[in-house]
Amino acid sequence: MRALVVDDEQNIRKVLNALLSENDFEVHEAAGVHDAGKIINEYYFDIAVVDLRLSDGSGIDILKAVKEQSPDTVVLIITAFASTETAIAAMKLGAYDYITKPFNIDEIRIVVKNIKEKIALQKRVNELEQYADAYRNIVGKSEAMHRMFHIIKKIAPFDTSVIITGESGTGKELVAKAIHETSRRANKPFMVINCASLPAELLESELFGYTKGAFTGAYASKRGLIEEANSGTLFLDEIGEMPLSLQAKMLRFLEDKKIRPIGSSSEIDVDVRIVSATNKDLTGMLEKGDFREDLYYRLSTFEIKLPSLKERKEDIPLLIDHFVKFFAKKFDKNIHAIEPAFIDYIMQQDLKGNVRELKNIIEREIILAENGIIQISGRCPAPIAAEQNYITHRIPENGMNMNEYLASVEKELLLKALLMSGGVKTKAAELLGLSFREFRYRLAKHK
Numbered sequence: 001m002r003a004l005v006v007d008d009e010q011n012i013r014k015v016l017n018a019l020l021s022e023n024d025f026e027v028h029e030a031a032g033v034h035d036a037g038k039i040i041n042e043y044y045f046d047i048a049v050v051d052l053r054l055s056d057g058s059g060i061d062i063l064k065a066v067k068e069q070s071p072d073t074v075v076l077i078i079t080a081f082a083s084t085e086t087a088i089a090a091m092k093l094g095a096y097d098y099i100t101k102p103f104n105i106d107e108i109r110i111v112v113k114n115i116k117e118k119i120a121l122q123k124r125v126n127e128l129e130q131y132a133d134a135y136r137n138i139v140g141k142s143e144a145m146h147r148m149f150h151i152i153k154k155i156a157p158f159d160t161s162v163i164i165t166g167e168s169g170t171g172k173e174l175v176a177k178a179i180h181e182t183s184r185r186a187n188k189p190f191m192v193i194n195c196a197s198l199p200a201e202l203l204e205s206e207l208f209g210y211t212k213g214a215f216t217g218a219y220a221s222k223r224g225l226i227e228e229a230n231s232g233t234l235f236l237d238e239i240g241e242m243p244l245s246l247q248a249k250m251l252r253f254l255e256d257k258k259i260r261p262i263g264s265s266s267e268i269d270v271d272v273r274i275v276s277a278t279n280k281d282l283t284g285m286l287e288k289g290d291f292r293e294d295l296y297y298r299l300s301t302f303e304i305k306l307p308s309l310k311e312r313k314e315d316i317p318l319l320i321d322h323f324v325k326f327f328a329k330k331f332d333k334n335i336h337a338i339e340p341a342f343i344d345y346i347m348q349q350d351l352k353g354n355v356r357e358l359k360n361i362i363e364r365e366i367i368l369a370e371n372g373i374i375q376i377s378g379r380c381p382a383p384i385a386a387e388q389n390y391i392t393h394r395i396p397e398n399g400m401n402m403n404e405y406l407a408s409v410e411k412e413l414l415l416k417a418l419l420m421s422g423g424v425k426t427k428a429a430e431l432l433g434l435s436f437r438e439f440r441y442r443l444a445k446h447k
Contacts, residue, residue, distance in 0.1 A: 001118065002026045002043060004211045006036045007051040007078070012101075018047050019109055023116050033057035040065050041212035042264060044100055044223035046119050047086055049111075052079035052086060060090065060262050063311075069220045072122075073116050073425060078103065121137045138174050139322045142312035148175070148304060154301050156182040163239070163299050164277040166306030169356030172277035173237060175304060179275055180233040188232030191225045196241035204246050205262055208253075214263025222437065226259050226270055233273045236338065239299065240280035251295045274299060309354045317343050319355060323362035325372060334367055339375040411446045414439075 003025035006015045010031075017027045028043065030036035040062070048066045050059040059077060066073050080101035092099055097111060133396035138145075141241045153164060156179050173192065180190045193206060207213075209224030226234060237243070244251065253259055254274065258267040262329045276299050285291035303429045309316060320343055328335040351357045365374055413432060421427035 001046040001116070002028070004028050004030065004036065004039060004043075004045045004048040004050075004066070006030045006032070006048070006054065006059065008032055009051075012051070012078075015105065016108070018395075019045070019105070019112055019201060023112055026115075031055070033059075033061055036062050036155070041221045042266075044070055044209075044227075045074065045219065047074045047115055049076045052077055053081055053092070056401040060093065063090060063095060066281065074119060076111065076115065083420065102114040104163045106153070111415060129259060130138045138178055140312060140315040141319050142307075143317050144156060144307040144312045145315060148306065151176055151304055155179070157184060159185075159273050159297050161251040161273070161431050162275045162302045162304060163282075164275065164304045164306060165282075166279060167308045167352075167354055168279045169354035170308060171355050172279075172306060175306065176233075176235040176275045176277060178238075180235075180273075183233070183273070184230050185273060189229050190233050191229040191362060192235045192237060193225050194236035194237045200243040200246055201243070204249065207246075208249070208259050208261055210262035212262045214261075218263070219260060219440075219444065221261070224259065226253065227271055228263075229272045231272075233275055236274065236276040236299075239276040240278040240282055240285060242291065247295050251292060251298060251320065254295075256273065256327045268342060298344060309351050309358065313347060316347050316358070319358055320346060320362060323359050324363050324366065327347075327363050331366055333369065334372045335369060335374060336372045337374070339373065341374050342374055407446070410442065414442060414446060419431050 001024065005013050005020070005027060006029075007013050008015070008031050011029075012071045013029045017029060020027045021178060023205060025047065028045075030039055033056050036050075045066065047063070050066075051063045052059040052276045059079070063075050063077065065429050066075055071094070074096045076097050076099065077095045078099045078101060079086070096115065099111065100106070111217060136151075151429055152175065162176075164175050166172060176192075177190060192205075195203060197204060199360075205222070205224070207224050207226055209222050209227055210218050212218055212221045229392035253270075257270060259270055259271075260267045282291055282300075284294060284295055286293050320338065324338060327333070346358070346361070353360070414428070418425070420431060425439060425443075426436055429436050432439065432443070
């Protein structure tokens with residue numbers, strides 16, 4: 001965790017540095033608004049301790065700058081000039097607490113300890129909300145799945161790199177979560193990035209982060225996912241889609257355990273376990289020169305090959321039961337029976353999308369089920385032609401540019417969310433189910 005101390009008195013900075021350091025914070029110091037501004041643009045902070053009156057400005061300006069970059073940063077205001085008005089103003093702007101000088105060191109120590117616990121608890125809550133069911137969601141009793149469970153149990157306690165291979169929809173991310181959740185890093189972050197979902201430049205900035213002004217649109221510094229995953233696990237999905245130029249930078253990180261954010265002149269030490277996944281034939285890509293051999297061997301100390309549903313047909317009834325219970329609860333539907341004929345019918349299908357396709361089928365059937373019974377219907381698993389009645393968007397006879405259409409829809413939703421939230425960006429992001437950083441990125445993308 002990283003802390004910022006801003007005070008124009010050197011002795012105060014030293015005391016606060018010592019208190020924060022003993023709580024395992026990496027501490028950066030600044031004597032005023034100008035110096036603090038430079039540091040804020042360079043790093044992300046978990047906590048900032050800021051003097052209200054500084055020789056070159058107000059601590060309120062630093063509070064605003066910190067909160068603009070990262071709303072989750074905990075800001076503690078200290079000052080020798082206390083007043084109710086300034087306290088209220090600071091709290092309204094997002095300050096965690098307000099302490100007057102001269103302060104008691106033991107009191108500050110307690111406050112810092114409480115803040116550290118608050119940060120750790122919030123991070124853990126976020127992780128548990130997202131990943132709590134990672135291991136139990138891997139459903140299966142087939143021999144192939146038993147072998148996979150055994151491998152996960154063997155390799156999870158060690159920090160060795162793992163590559164997960166298999167067809168699309170077989171559950172590679174679930175296996176990555178299971179490895180993380182049963183490792184010594186289980187209480188640390190688990191970060192995910194899909195290497196196929198972003199162009200090379202954006203993928204690099206997402207992984208390594210950047211400083212303010214590093215490129216057009218970089219209005220504030222951003223911590224990359226590698227740094228966000230420090231002490232935890234980073235899951236690189238679709239690793240076979242990573243551009244060769246970025247593969248070289250990733251290899252250097254794996255060798256040195258250091259990253260340099262785009263636009264930064266300094267390196268950051270990072271301790272991260274890498275788990276990657278692909279549905280591509282990486283050995284074939286090696287022969288063609290589409291994937292670096294040295295990076296491949298760095299990533300694939302262990303390989304876990306996930307079986308397709310064809311290879312574990314006996315697990316399909318278990319998966320059906322699992323998804324029926326999950327979606328019945330999610331949609332508050334009373335499902336009390338699954339016709340055996342429905343299970344037999346699904347067993348006969350060639351589910352090329354594997355578990356993901358089966359999950360989609362069950363979700364649809366739960367929504368449309370009547371009388372609390374899942375049974376064979378013309379809907380499952382329906383050919384594309386039979387599904388066209390459910391498609392709301394139409395393609396013109398002369399075709400269309402799908403990317404432009406989707407971009408226009410995205411821009412419209414951003415504008416609508418801003419209108420509904422009265423221009424409050426954090427609220428608009430919540431309305432769209434986006435993180436504040438992702439929302440800001442999309443705003444910048446559409447100018």
